[in-house]
Amino acid sequence: xxxxxxxxxGAGKGTQAQRFVEKFGIPQLSTGDMLRAAVNAGxxxxxxxxxxxxxxxxxxxxxxxxIVAERIDQPDCANGFILDGYPRTLAQADAVEGMLxxxxxxxxxxxxxxxxxxALIGRIAKRAEETKSxxxxxxxxxxxxxxxxxxxxxxxKTAPLIGYYYAKGRLHTVDGMASIEDVTTKIExxxxxx
Numbered sequence: 447x448x449x450x451x452x453x454x455x456g457a458g459k460g461t462q463a464q465r466f467v468e469k470f471g472i473p474q475l476s477t478g479d480m481l482r483a484a485v486n487a488g489x490x491x492x493x494x495x496x497x498x499x500x501x502x503x504x505x506x507x508x509x510x511x512x513i514v515a516e517r518i519d520q521p522d523c524a525n526g527f528i529l530d531g532y533p534r535t536l537a538q539a540d541a542v543e544g545m546l547x548x549x550x551x552x553x554x555x556x557x558x559x560x561x562x563x564x565a566l567i568g569r570i571a572k573r574a575e576e577t578k579s580x581x582x583x584x585x586x587x588x589x590x591x592x593x594x595x596x597x598x599x600x601x602x603k604t605a606p607l608i609g610y611y612y613a614k615g616r617l618h619t620v621d622g623m624a625s626i627e628d629v630t631t632k633i634e635x636x637x638x639x640x
Contacts, residue, residue, distance in 0.1 A: 447466075447470050447472060447525070447526035447528075447554050447637065448526045448527060448529075448546070448551060448552070448553050448554050449466070449526070449527075449528045449529070449553070449554060449555050449556075449557065449637075450528075450529045450533070450542075450553060450555075450556040450557070450611075451463055451528060451529070451530050451557055451559065452556055452557065452558040452559070452604070452607055452608065452611070453558055453559035453560070453561060453622055454561060454563070454566065454596075454597055454600045454601075454604075454605075455587065455593065455596045455597065455600060456561075456566050456569055456570050456573075456593065457559040457561045457566065457622045458559055458561075458622055458626065458629060459530050459531065459559060460474075460476075460530055461626060462559070462626075462629060462630060462633060463528045463530045465630050466528055466633070467528065469634075470525070470526065471525065472522075472523070472525055472526040472527050472528060473522050473523060473527050473528070474527070474528045474530055475514065475517055475518070475523075475527050475528065475529050475530065475532070476530055476531055476532075477510055477513070477514065477531060477532045478531075480513045480514065480517050481495055481499075481505060481510070481513060483517075484513050484516065484517075485499070489516065491509060491512045491513050491516055492513070494509055494512075495509050495513065507535070507537055507538055507541065510532070510538070511538065511541040511545070514529075514532060514541075514542070514545065515545045518545065518546075518549070519549075526554070529542070533607065534603055534604050535603050535604065535607075536606055536607065536610055539607055539610055539611075553616055554637075554640055555616060555618055555636060555637060555640050556607075556611040556616045556617050556618065557618050557619075557620055557633055557636060558608055558611075558617060558618070558619045558620070559620055559622030559629065560619050560620065560621055560622055560623075561622040561623055562623055563597060565623060566597070567590055567593060567594065567597075570588055570590065570593045571588075571590055573588055574588040574589070574590075618636040620632040620633055620636065
């Protein structure tokens with residue numbers, strides 16, 4: 447099972463990914479985690495990424511794509527994986543298609559978690575309040591103004607992937623505003639249908 451979860455920040459992609467990691471025994475691939483692992487492992491790509499990050503610059507698509515390609519060749523990805531937060535751009539989506547085709551693989555599905563932006567902002571504010579009440583540090587991106595900027599960035603760069611995958615016949619949309627259990631059930635229904 448090779449799956450991409452799409453949706454704006456706070457839509458529940460990470461929560462759902464974790465549920466399917468357990469259900470299918472396949473890894474959730476997060477570019478941030480993969481970058482850190484490649485740097486720590488000292489791979490060639492990891493060394494290139496470290497040099498860029500040490501210079502305070504953003505890691506290029508070429509490096510991120512190389513890290514993803516390296517990661518999907520690992521034994522734990524043999525039965526599939528869940529991409530969460532990648533691809534973020536049309537260029538990265540093309541790269542995913544290419545790297546899978548090179549290996550004789552394809553995506554099984556792209557699931558979009560459709561959410562209401564205003565409700566999402568409220569969800570993030572509530573999460574920040576609950577975290578603060580529990581005496582824990584609030585994530586920097588749980589600040590409503592920071593979150594709104596991330597949301598604008600999502601719509602500018604990542605939302606075009608919805609049309610991209612729709613045109614390929616791989617897009618399945620699920621109501622991300624439903625309860626966590628209901629979202630999981632709806633994604634399972636999509637996965638059974640393919």
